[in-house]
Amino acid sequence: MTSRWTADVDVLIVGAGPTGLVAAIDARRHGLSVRIVDQGAQRSPHSRALVLHSRSLEVLDDLGCVEPVLRAGREFRALNIVADGRPVGRVEFRRLDWSDAPYPMWLSIPQSETERCLEERLNALGVTVERQTALRALRETGRGVEADLVRPDGAIEACRSAWLVGCDGARSDVRRALGVALDGDTSGEVFMLADVAMESPLVDGEGYNVLAREGVLFIVPMPTPGRVRLIAHLPDARPDDPPDIDLPMLQRLVDTRTGLRTTLSSLGWTSVFSPKHFIAKSLRVGRAFLAGDAAHIHSPVGGQGLNTGIQDGYNLMWKLGLVHRGLAAPALLDTYQAERHPVGERMIRGVRRATWAMTLRVRPLQAVRRRVAGALLRFAGVRNRMGAQIGMLQLRYPASLATAPEPLSAGSPRPGERAALQASTPALSARLRGTHHTLLLLDGLHEPLTEREAQAATALARSFAADAVEVVRVRREASSDATNLHDPDGAIRRAFGAHRPVAVWVRPDNYVGFRGDPRSTETLRSYLGGVFSNAAPLSQEATGSQGSRKRTV
Ligand SMILES: Cc1cc2nc3c(=O)[nH]c(=O)nc-3n(C[C@H](O)[C@H](O)[C@H](O)COP(=O)(O)OP(=O)(O)OC[C@H]3O[C@@H](n4cnc5c(N)ncnc54)[C@H](O)[C@@H]3O)c2cc1C
Structure with a gap:
C-alpha cells in the first residue's frame, strides 16, 4: 500500500446519501471547494425514505433541483385512517393550512430518485462523488482535518481539508472516530416494509393508516400508479428472528388487516427493522461536524429521517462559508449544535411516542387509540399539524448567537422562525x-x-x-x-x-x-x-479544537 498527500480542499464530506449530497451542493453554492466520498460502488437502488416534506421542497428549490424531484414524485392527495374496516378520519392535504408555503404537499418519491436528482445537481456544479472511497481514520489538528481515505485500489490517501462533515449514516465512522457517544435506545418491536403492486378498492394516490387488532398497517402510495409501500407492525415477531417477507405472507397480512379483497404482485424492495432512536451527544468537534443519520437515528415510522438530514446540511453550510471566508467568528459554528440538536431531540421524542402508539397490543388501549385518532382529526388544528408541522414549516430555532432576542411582539415571522418563501409574495x-x-x-x-x-x-x-x-x-x-x-x-x-x-x-x-x-x-x-466579525484567521483556540489526535475507525 502506498501513501500520498493530496491538494487541500475546503470541505471533505464523508457519505453521499441525501445529507451528504445536499451538504456538498450547498457548500459549492457558498463558494467552498468540496470533495465528497462514499464507500459504496454505486448509489443505493433501494427506495427507503418515501416522503419529501414541504420545507425540504423549499430547500431543494433554493438548491436548484426541485423541478426534477417534482417530476419524479407524486403528490399524496389524502391520508385516511381506517379501523375495523371503517373510515374513522381523513386528511386532504391540499385543504390544510400550509402558511402560504409554495409546496403545500407531501411528495411521494423513493430515496433512490431523490438521490439521483441531487447527484445530477451536484455534477452540474462540477463535483463528482468519489465512490469506493472509504474514510478509515481522521485527525483533527485545529488548523484542519486530516483524513485517511481508502481508495478503490486499496491505496490510502491522506486528505487534508479545512472542514469535515460526517454524513456517513447511522453507523457513522466519523462519529466513532471523533469519539462522540450516542444517547437513545432500540425498541424491541419489529416492523416490515415492502414495495409492491396492489389492486384493491382503495383510492390510488391516497395513503391509509389501518388500525387493526392484528397490528398497524400503513399503505403509502408510490409514484408509479398502482404501486404502494406497505409498512406493518409485526407484534408476534422477534428482532432476533425476523420473518421472511414474500407475496403470500403479505397478501394474508393485507387482507386480514384491511378486511378487503386485494391482489398483490411484483414484490420489490423489502426490509425488516426494529425502530431505533438515538442522537449524538455533540454535532461538532472542532472542525468536524455530524449531519443526517450520523447525528440522529429515528425509526422510519415517522418518515422524517431524510428530511431532517436535508435541513442539517442547509443549516450548516452557510455558516461554514462565512467562517471560512473570515467574515464570521468561529462561534457562529456553535449555533449548528444549538439549533439542530434540539430539532433532532424533538424529532426523536415525537417518533418514539408515535411508535409507542402504533404498537399497542392491549385491546382496550387499541380501542382508545381508534377513538382518539378519529376524534382528533375532526379538529382543524390537528389536521393542519400534519401539513405545516410534519412538513417542518413551523420548526423554530431557539435564541442563539445567530438569533437576536425578539424586540417586537407583534407580527410574523419572528427571529428564529422561517421567513416563508411565500406563494403570495x-x-x-x-x-x-x-x-x-x-x-x-x-x-x-x-x-x-x-x-x-x-x-x-x-x-x-x-x-x-x-x-x-x-x-x-x-x-x-x-x-x-x-x-x-x-x-x-x-x-x-x-x-x-x-x-x-x-x-x-x-x-x-x-x-x-x-x-x-x-x-x-x-x-x-x-x-x-x-x-459577523472581521475575524483573524481561525486559530486552534478559536475552533475549540483539542489539538492533534489520531483517531482510528
Ligand atoms: C429500511 C429503511 C426505511 C426507511 N424509510 C424512511 C422513510 O420512509 N422516511 C424517511 O424520512 N426516512 C426513512 N429512512 C431513513 C432514511 O433512509 C435516512 O434517514 C436517510 O438515508 C439518511 O440519509 P443520510 O445521507 O444521513 O445517510 P445514509 O443515507 O445512510 O447515507 C450514508 C452514506 O455514507 C456512506 N458511508 C458510510 N460509511 C462510510 C465511510 N466510512 N466512508 C465513506 N462513506 C461511508 C454510505 O455508503 C452511504 O451512502 C429509512 C431507512 C431505512 C433503513
Missing part, C-alpha cells in the same frame, strides 16, 4: 433565493422609513457583512432603484407585521435572524456583532 421570494443574507428594510404600513434612516441601516449592514448581504427596501411607492421592492397593496409588509418601519435580517437558509426598529441601529449592531 413571489417578488420577495425571488429576492430571498440564493446564498446571500438579506436585510429587508420595510416601510411601515402607515409610516415610511426616511432615506437617511435607510442609508444608516444599510451602511451598518455592509460594515459587518460586506458583499454577503443584499439590502432590499420594501416600499409603498414605486422607485427606479432596482434594489427596492414595490409593495403597493402592502402584502409583503402585512406578511411581516410591519405597521411601523421594520428591519428584518433573513439568513441564507431563510430563517429570520433579527427583527427590530431600523431607526435604532444599536440592536441591529449588536446582532451583527454576534454573527
Whole structure:
C-alpha cells in the first residue's frame, strides 16, 4: 500500500446519501471547494425514505433541483385512517393550512430518485462523488482535518481539508472516530416494509393508516400508479428472528388487516427493522461536524429521517462559508449544535411516542387509540399539524448567537422562525433565493422609513457583512432603484407585521435572524456583532479544537 498527500480542499464530506449530497451542493453554492466520498460502488437502488416534506421542497428549490424531484414524485392527495374496516378520519392535504408555503404537499418519491436528482445537481456544479472511497481514520489538528481515505485500489490517501462533515449514516465512522457517544435506545418491536403492486378498492394516490387488532398497517402510495409501500407492525415477531417477507405472507397480512379483497404482485424492495432512536451527544468537534443519520437515528415510522438530514446540511453550510471566508467568528459554528440538536431531540421524542402508539397490543388501549385518532382529526388544528408541522414549516430555532432576542411582539415571522418563501409574495421570494443574507428594510404600513434612516441601516449592514448581504427596501411607492421592492397593496409588509418601519435580517437558509426598529441601529449592531466579525484567521483556540489526535475507525 502506498501513501500520498493530496491538494487541500475546503470541505471533505464523508457519505453521499441525501445529507451528504445536499451538504456538498450547498457548500459549492457558498463558494467552498468540496470533495465528497462514499464507500459504496454505486448509489443505493433501494427506495427507503418515501416522503419529501414541504420545507425540504423549499430547500431543494433554493438548491436548484426541485423541478426534477417534482417530476419524479407524486403528490399524496389524502391520508385516511381506517379501523375495523371503517373510515374513522381523513386528511386532504391540499385543504390544510400550509402558511402560504409554495409546496403545500407531501411528495411521494423513493430515496433512490431523490438521490439521483441531487447527484445530477451536484455534477452540474462540477463535483463528482468519489465512490469506493472509504474514510478509515481522521485527525483533527485545529488548523484542519486530516483524513485517511481508502481508495478503490486499496491505496490510502491522506486528505487534508479545512472542514469535515460526517454524513456517513447511522453507523457513522466519523462519529466513532471523533469519539462522540450516542444517547437513545432500540425498541424491541419489529416492523416490515415492502414495495409492491396492489389492486384493491382503495383510492390510488391516497395513503391509509389501518388500525387493526392484528397490528398497524400503513399503505403509502408510490409514484408509479398502482404501486404502494406497505409498512406493518409485526407484534408476534422477534428482532432476533425476523420473518421472511414474500407475496403470500403479505397478501394474508393485507387482507386480514384491511378486511378487503386485494391482489398483490411484483414484490420489490423489502426490509425488516426494529425502530431505533438515538442522537449524538455533540454535532461538532472542532472542525468536524455530524449531519443526517450520523447525528440522529429515528425509526422510519415517522418518515422524517431524510428530511431532517436535508435541513442539517442547509443549516450548516452557510455558516461554514462565512467562517471560512473570515467574515464570521468561529462561534457562529456553535449555533449548528444549538439549533439542530434540539430539532433532532424533538424529532426523536415525537417518533418514539408515535411508535409507542402504533404498537399497542392491549385491546382496550387499541380501542382508545381508534377513538382518539378519529376524534382528533375532526379538529382543524390537528389536521393542519400534519401539513405545516410534519412538513417542518413551523420548526423554530431557539435564541442563539445567530438569533437576536425578539424586540417586537407583534407580527410574523419572528427571529428564529422561517421567513416563508411565500406563494403570495413571489417578488420577495425571488429576492430571498440564493446564498446571500438579506436585510429587508420595510416601510411601515402607515409610516415610511426616511432615506437617511435607510442609508444608516444599510451602511451598518455592509460594515459587518460586506458583499454577503443584499439590502432590499420594501416600499409603498414605486422607485427606479432596482434594489427596492414595490409593495403597493402592502402584502409583503402585512406578511411581516410591519405597521411601523421594520428591519428584518433573513439568513441564507431563510430563517429570520433579527427583527427590530431600523431607526435604532444599536440592536441591529449588536446582532451583527454576534454573527459577523472581521475575524483573524481561525486559530486552534478559536475552533475549540483539542489539538492533534489520531483517531482510528
Ligand atoms: C429500511 C429503511 C426505511 C426507511 N424509510 C424512511 C422513510 O420512509 N422516511 C424517511 O424520512 N426516512 C426513512 N429512512 C431513513 C432514511 O433512509 C435516512 O434517514 C436517510 O438515508 C439518511 O440519509 P443520510 O445521507 O444521513 O445517510 P445514509 O443515507 O445512510 O447515507 C450514508 C452514506 O455514507 C456512506 N458511508 C458510510 N460509511 C462510510 C465511510 N466510512 N466512508 C465513506 N462513506 C461511508 C454510505 O455508503 C452511504 O451512502 C429509512 C431507512 C431505512 C433503513
